[in-house]
Amino acid sequence: MATGNPGGATDRAALPRKRLGEIFVExxxxxxxxxxxxxxxxxxxxKRFGTVLEDLGLVTGEELAEALAVQYRCKVVKEFHRLRFAPxxxxxxxxxxxxxxxxxxxKVESGKLAVAISDPTNVRVISxxxxxxxxxxxxxxxxxxxxxxxxxxxxLGRQEQTSELKRILVVEDDKRVRTSLATLLGREGYEVVTAEDGMEGFRELVASTPDLVITGKDMPKxxxxxxxxxxRSMPETARTPVILVSATATAExxxxAFEKGFFDFMPKPIKEATLCVKVRRAIASSSIV
Structure with a gap:
């Protein structure tokens, strides 16, 4: 196992590094x-150079990881989700x-904590x-x-979900509204994942990586x-469009909501035609780099 100094600073950091682009050219x-x-x-x-390459499909995640390992003189770990870890x-x-x-x-061993990371430049977090x-x-x-x-x-105790369908996460504490949205969107051919509050929604966000999020405004927790x-805090969903649903729909x-950064806004009760149009616009926007 590689060694380092506290906080992740290592002697390797002092050595000159190849640029990531140079590695891919080679x-x-x-x-x-x-x-x-x-x-x-x-x-x-x-956006980071490597992230752009992966998002555009010019390199695979594995190719990016291998190049970063060369650049930062680290080892690569794969498929570690299959292992068992101490709670x-x-x-x-x-x-x-x-x-x-x-x-x-x-793993923790002999005063060392091994951490898998996708961005080795994140020195502050490692420190x-x-x-x-x-x-x-x-x-x-x-x-x-x-x-x-x-x-x-x-x-989170969840298997990551994969599907070829566009996936929408609906977070809404009102069961009637949540069920109605899931039914309408499912009828339109979307895969729908639901959560009854923000805490459950966070778990689903990690597990499902949705193409669109629809969330209620006033929810417990x-x-x-x-x-x-x-x-927005998750790199994988930082650009995912989010639609806000609210029963107190005022102009202010x-x-x-738009000033905050929501893609769109829907007042309750939700009309099916309005929902379908707004969802199609949001899904279309999420495919734009």
Missing amino acids: KGLLTSVGAERLVDLSKRIG DLFTLVPVEAAVENTLFPL NIGANNGLVVVPFIATRRDIRRAISLHY IGGYAFFDAV EEAG
Whole structure:
């Protein structure tokens, strides 16, 4: 196992690193000109270079992980969601931190904490984990998909859901409204996942990675606005459109929802025609890079 200093700072960090684009050019996955153009694109849209490559389908998650391992001189871990882990391991990294930063604790041994991480540049988070637990953090590179599988299964007790259908997560505490939305959307050919409050919605968010989220405004535990923040905090759903549903539909509230960043707003009672149009618009927007 690789070694490091507290907080994840290692002697390897002092050595010169190849640029990620250079590594992909050497592997024949990109041309030099293409790499330069994609670097410019990543800067314009404010996304990491490797994430842009993966999202555009130019490299696979596995190819990105291997390149990052070369760049940061780390080892790669795969399929670790199939392993068994001691329950107390997950007290070292709260689920919120694991989800938001796409990382997963692997093992504690001899004062070292092995952590699977998709973004090895996230030094601040690695440093905090090391400082909070008094451990030397040893980063391993993994794909975002493998980390999400592990979080879903071992933190939340859920198998990650996969489907070719567009998936919509409906979070609504009113059972009648929740059932009605699920029925209408299912009739339109969508796969629908439901949750009765924001806490359950958070678990479903991690497990299902929806193409669209519809959330009620006033809910117990976590309301619609706080749940919106949870959606945005996850790298995998940071750009997922969210529609707010509210029984107190005033012009001021609708304006506030758009200002917050919601894709759309629907007052109760929900009309089927309005729902279908807004959902189609939102789903179409989610396919745009």
